[in-house]
Amino acid sequence: MTDDLIKTPPTPIDEAELVRARQRSRAVVMAVLLGLFVVLVFAISIVKIQLGHGG
DSSP, rough: HHHHHHOOOOOOOHHHHHHHHHHHHHHHHHHHHHHHHHHHHHHHHHHHHTTTOOO
């Protein structure tokens, strides 16, 4: 019963894996956001060219 209350501290390897997983998830989010921004700028550019509003 006391075994349930005793928690072993995470090893440095476990902590490093957690940090890498968080970094990876942030990188994926940033890549998706950057991709969406590029698509948005491209779409706006295409619409402006079609309407004849260059510049």
